[in-house]
Amino acid sequence: MTEWEQRLAGAGCRITAPRRAVIAVLMNADAPLLPQEILEQAQTVHRKLGLVTVYRTLNLLSELSLVRRVHREDGCHGYLPASAGHRHALICRNCHRAVEFTGHNDLHALIERVEARTGYRVDDHLLQLLGLCPHCQEREG
Amino acid sequence: MTEWEQRLAGAGCRITAPRRAVIAVLMNADAPLLPQEILEQAQTVHRKLGLVTVYRTLNLLSELSLVRRVHREDGCHGYLPASAGHRHALICRNCHRAVEFTGHNDLHALIERVEARTGYRVDDHLLQLLGLCPHCQEREG
DNA sequence: CTCTTAATGAAAAGGTTTTTCAGTAAAGAT
DNA sequence: ATCTTTACTGAAAAACCTTTTCATTAAGAG
Numbered sequence: 001m002t003e004w005e006q007r008l009a010g011a012g013c014r015i016t017a018p019r020r021a022v023i024a025v026l027m028n029a030d031a032p033l034l035p036q037e038i039l040e041q042a043q044t045v046h047r048k049l050g051l052v053t054v055y056r057t058l059n060l061l062s063e064l065s066l067v068r069r070v071h072r073e074d075g076c077h078g079y080l081p082a083s084a085g086h087r088h089a090l091i092c093r094n095c096h097r098a099v100e101f102t103g104h105n106d107l108h109a110l111i112e113r114v115e116a117r118t119g120y121r122v123d124d125h126l127l128q129l130l131g132l133c134p135h136c137q138e139r140e141g
Numbered sequence: 142m143t144e145w146e147q148r149l150a151g152a153g154c155r156i157t158a159p160r161r162a163v164i165a166v167l168m169n170a171d172a173p174l175l176p177q178e179i180l181e182q183a184q185t186v187h188r189k190l191g192l193v194t195v196y197r198t199l200n201l202l203s204e205l206s207l208v209r210r211v212h213r214e215d216g217c218h219g220y221l222p223a224s225a226g227h228r229h230a231l232i233c234r235n236c237h238r239a240v241e242f243t244g245h246n247d248l249h250a251l252i253e254r255v256e257a258r259t260g261y262r263v264d265d266h267l268l269q270l271l272g273l274c275p276h277c278q279e280r281e282g
Numbered sequence: 283c284t285c286t287t288a289a290t291g292a293a294a295a296g297g298t299t300t301t302t303c304a305g306t307a308a309a310g311a312t
Numbered sequence: 313a314t315c316t317t318t319a320c321t322g323a324a325a326a327a328c329c330t331t332t333t334c335a336t337t338a339a340g341a342g
């Protein structure tokens with residue numbers, strides 16, 4: 001049983017073949033995957049998987065903080081395996097390969113300054129970086 | 142003619158009553174407005190305005206950097222008047238009132254560190270802060 | 283193995299955003 | 313002021329992504 005499956009079981013959820021298939025795809029993803037893409041890859045393992053179950057499993061994994069949802073410019077959402085703690089995604093605009101990073105320390109100063117100037121109390125943030133990964137830089141240059 | 146209308150005219154676009162109505166609503170918005178909300182407010186000025194034209198005008202204003210699109214957790218998009226330069230939105234999770242801020246200096250150090258560690262070249266970023274505005278803090282406390 | 287009920291898949295519904303297309307009106311030319 | 317061109321508009325339909333509904337299936341406790 002994988003670590004993710006243990007977390008599911010610990011939360012009182014059943015370990016089913018459809019969930020195993022979705023998990024297998026997501027655990028090793030290195031770019032944000034759309035639900036439709038997850039479906040197509042997972043169906044090679046579990047043929048009769050439906051898109052609805054992909055969405056339900058993604059919601060479940062999000063609640064357990066096992067995956068992170070990233071916003072795309074076109075308005076739909078990709079999903080990435082989430083590392084522990086509050087991290088952010090750096091996404092290649094060409095191949096969509098993503099890495100995570102922590103921005104906590106640098107953001108802390110910024111957030112304090114903004115709180116002082118605006119009077120707002122900040123309790124959450126969304127940060128995504130966009131650029132070119134090393135691989136795609138080579139191809140371009 | 143307002144500043145926004147001059148920008149439109151300068152870009153070769155026609156100044157029409159529907160566009161004026163959308164602009165009038167957005168110029169003074171202090172919270173991200175949904176296309177549907179913009180429609181309802183703008184229809185008090187231009188009764189036969191359609192939702193399609195709201196979307197088309199929002200795309201136009203986005204291209205001219207007169208409005209900024211902010212991502213909401215539910216997946217749809219709100220629109221805010223954009224100040225000059227690269228700014229970010231701080232949004233109240235209760236009343237949705239928003240203020241803008243510049244995070245350029247603080248993010249610069251973070252971005253350089255992430256570039257050094259990952260090899261990515263970062264050329265854009267998305268940063269939104271969420272919290273409570275002073276007004277809603279009072280109401281809560 | 284049996285039983286309970288969580289989980290599934292198909293179909294339908296719900297929402298937002300885009301496309302299509304015939305009609306309208308803005309703005310430059312006359 | 314009027315004409316002419318064509319960008320713009322609104323309604324309807326289409327195209328998405330995502331959620332809900334509901335009858336059926338199967339996980340896992342006893």
